[in-house]
Amino acid sequence: MTLTEKLLARAAGKARVSAGDNIWVKADVLMTHDVCGPGTIGVFKREFGKTARVWDRERVVIIPDHYIFTADSKSNRNVDILRDFAREQGLPYFYDVIDEPGGQWKFDTSKGLLKRQYGSQYAGVCHAALPQKGHTRPGEILFGTDSHTCMAGAFNEFATGIGNTDAGFVMGTGKLLIKVPETMRFRLEGRLQPGVMAKDLILHIIGEIGFDGATYRAMQFDGPGVASLSMDDRMTVANMAIEAGGKNGIFPFDARTAEYVEARTRLNGTRSHYEPVEADADQAFCYETVVDLDKLEPTVACHPDPGQRKRARDMADVRLDRAYIGSCTGGKTSDFVEFARVVRGRRVAIDTFGVPATPEIVHDLQTTRWGGETIWDILVGSGVQMTENAGCAACLGGPVDTFGRMNTPLKCISATNRNFPGRMGHKDSQVFLASPATVAASALAGHVADPRALVA
Numbered sequence: 001m002t003l004t005e006k007l008l009a010r011a012a013g014k015a016r017v018s019a020g021d022n023i024w025v026k027a028d029v030l031m032t033h034d035v036c037g038p039g040t041i042g043v044f045k046r047e048f049g050k051t052a053r054v055w056d057r058e059r060v061v062i063i064p065d066h067y068i069f070t071a072d073s074k075s076n077r078n079v080d081i082l083r084d085f086a087r088e089q090g091l092p093y094f095y096d097v098i099d100e101p102g103g104q105w106k107f108d109t110s111k112g113l114l115k116r117q118y119g120s121q122y123a124g125v126c127h128a129a130l131p132q133k134g135h136t137r138p139g140e141i142l143f144g145t146d147s148h149t150c151m152a153g154a155f156n157e158f159a160t161g162i163g164n165t166d167a168g169f170v171m172g173t174g175k176l177l178i179k180v181p182e183t184m185r186f187r188l189e190g191r192l193q194p195g196v197m198a199k200d201l202i203l204h205i206i207g208e209i210g211f212d213g214a215t216y217r218a219m220q221f222d223g224p225g226v227a228s229l230s231m232d233d234r235m236t237v238a239n240m241a242i243e244a245g246g247k248n249g250i251f252p253f254d255a256r257t258a259e260y261v262e263a264r265t266r267l268n269g270t271r272s273h274y275e276p277v278e279a280d281a282d283q284a285f286c287y288e289t290v291v292d293l294d295k296l297e298p299t300v301a302c303h304p305d306p307g308q309r310k311r312a313r314d315m316a317d318v319r320l321d322r323a324y325i326g327s328c329t330g331g332k333t334s335d336f337v338e339f340a341r342v343v344r345g346r347r348v349a350i351d352t353f354g355v356p357a358t359p360e361i362v363h364d365l366q367t368t369r370w371g372g373e374t375i376w377d378i379l380v381g382s383g384v385q386m387t388e389n390a391g392c393a394a395c396l397g398g399p400v401d402t403f404g405r406m407n408t409p410l411k412c413i414s415a416t417n418r419n420f421p422g423r424m425g426h427k428d429s430q431v432f433l434a435s436p437a438t439v440a441a442s443a444l445a446g447h448v449a450d451p452r453a454l455v456a
Contacts, residue, residue, distance in 0.1 A: 002183040002285070003250045004218035006277040007158040011141045019182040019286070027059065028140035028157075030170045033126050034064040034078040036145035036163075041085050043168025054089050055174035058271075061093040061135050062086055063126040068097055069117060069389040071109050072399040079105040093135070095123035113403045116362075116388040124358030124390035127151040127239065127328035131231075132360055134270035137261055138253045139277055143170055147242045148328055148417065154234035155261060156253035156276045161242065181247040182286040183218040184209075188225030190294035195452035197338060198233035199330065199415065199435035202240045203299040205291065207309025215245035217286065222252050222279070225293045231260045232334040239329045240417050243306040252278070298438045298450050300413070303430035304421050312438050315448035321410040323348065323443035324424070325384075325436050326355030327395040330415025333364040335436040339415075340375050342440035342454045343382040349446035353404035354379055354386040355393040362388050384443075397425045413442045 001009060001016060009017040011025035032040050045052065054060050062082050067075035079097055086094035087101060097105045099119035111117055123129035127148050130136050138156035142149060145167045152159035162176070170176050186205060192198070206213070219241045226234070234251050241249030251257075253276030265272040298312035325331065325339050336356065356362045365376040365386075379386055387393070387403050394404035395416040406412060406425035412432070414424065419431035432448065441451035 001280050002218065002283045003156070003220055003252065003277055003279050004158055004183055004248060005180060006279065007139065007141065008178060008180055010139070010277070011158070017180050019180050021180045023178055023180060024175050025141055025178050027143050027170050027174050027176060028137070029059050029061055029135055029142045030167060031061045031063065031126055031130060031135070031142065031144035031149065032167055033062070033066055033146060034068065034075070034082060035066045036167065037062055038078050038081045039164035040145055040167040040171060041081065043165050044171045047168060048172040052172060054091070054171050057089055057091050059174070060091055060171065061130065062091060063095045063123050063129050064097055065125045065129070066392045066396065067398050068391045069107055069113065069393070069403060070399040070401050071107050072401070075399060076105050076107060095129065095133070096121045113389065114385070114387050118359065118389065122359060124361070125328045125331065125392055128332060128357035131155065131235070131260070131264060132358055134265040134268035137265070137271065137274035138257055139275040143167065143176060148239050150241045150246065150248045151235050151239035151328055153238040153241065153248050153250040154231060156251060156257055158248055158250065160248045181216055181218045183220050183283070184214055184287040185285040186219060186221050187223035187288070187290045188221060188293055189223055189290060190225055190292050191228040192293050192296065195437055195450070195455045196296050196298060197435035197437055198229060198236040200296050200299040201291065201293065202237045203301050203306070203309060203433060204296055206240065206244045206301065206306050207299070208289070209244055211243060211305045211307035212245045214241065216247050219244065219246045219249045221249065225291070226251060227254065228293070230334065231256055232332045235332070236329055240306070243417060298435065298452065300438065300448060301419060301433035303419060303432065306419060306433060312434065312448055313450040318432070318448045319411065320350055320413050320442055320447055322406065322412040323350055323352040323439050324394060324404055324412055324414040324416065325439055326353070326357065326393055327416040328357055329417040330436055331355055331357035331361065333361050335415060336361070336365055336375060336379065339436040339440040340370070340378045342437055342451050343384070343444060344378050346382060346444050348383040348443040350443055352384045352443045353394070354384045355404060356390045358390050362390055394424050397423060413439050413448060415439045
């Protein structure tokens, strides 16, 4: 069996499953957030009763992150709905925006968009917060009401996005009916060269198979090249499995996985026991290919979908209005470090916005020093507009007062994960997806640019 098949077989209590089987699996974690949480809660109460209790309060994780730093009253209200439910159910893993259990969330526009407006429990973007807070463990099943839940597949678990109705059912029963997906294998060899990042790897793959090339399939990334990828790298790759239509993305377990998970579960006091899975020798795949990491180049996904792949060096004629670095895919500490490596000592030529994924990343950037300056100061000194309000921000548009949102037709190069029309705001805007290094080089040039000459 493949990695995905072994995980699902275990969760179903079966010795073996095959692609196409319909099975009931037990969930280890259910995650929801402020966009889908109220709807999920509504389904749960409608179907199980207004006084029903969740199946296991230790396994429900609620992380407000999407439409947070906005004056939109309905967005603010959604956080309050989550707080009321968490208090009613006694949920220990609700990462509130505010510290007052009985309070209400309201964004203060008078303080502006750059300075921190959250309490001590706020966790930031759910997909980056889940591993940081110790909720991603090898061998487990993670369901989340967000398509990019597949990011947790970096940790050798089956992680996939589900809708509110399915989530309401999981909330009440801890189970879900799943069709076992076929598995596509991407064998990685070699190592990424300077100026080339994990984002270039996944954009290359999506460009090969198309933005629907993995529809309802598992994308398994293995081979000797995996050893050279950090956990941040693996998260970037697994995150965008959904951009190819994938049901999930998954990596094998190794010492890097163990080091990260054991440190995070210990730090946060979350469940520390886990049992990773290893693929069988006789795995059956519906598709196999080899990707030579040594040969990859800085890559850009052009408007209007993630499958429109081009090499950055062939796109110098594309003038840009805006650059953006952030989101679960491109807002990690390592992403900002690579961005800073390119812009250090230089000045961006276009409006450039930076949104760290979590408060922990904000702290990393503001305390890590490089040649006498913090990473944060290097970015701000280069002209990047950095906000301390970690969250999804303009990655998915949001209300019109969202930081970095495109409210007019603009061309933006972004380290985020999706570029369908209207994704980051105005329906006539264009979004070009690229690695943080390519976004940085392009921000300096004012047009799409290859970063390799700047990091040599």
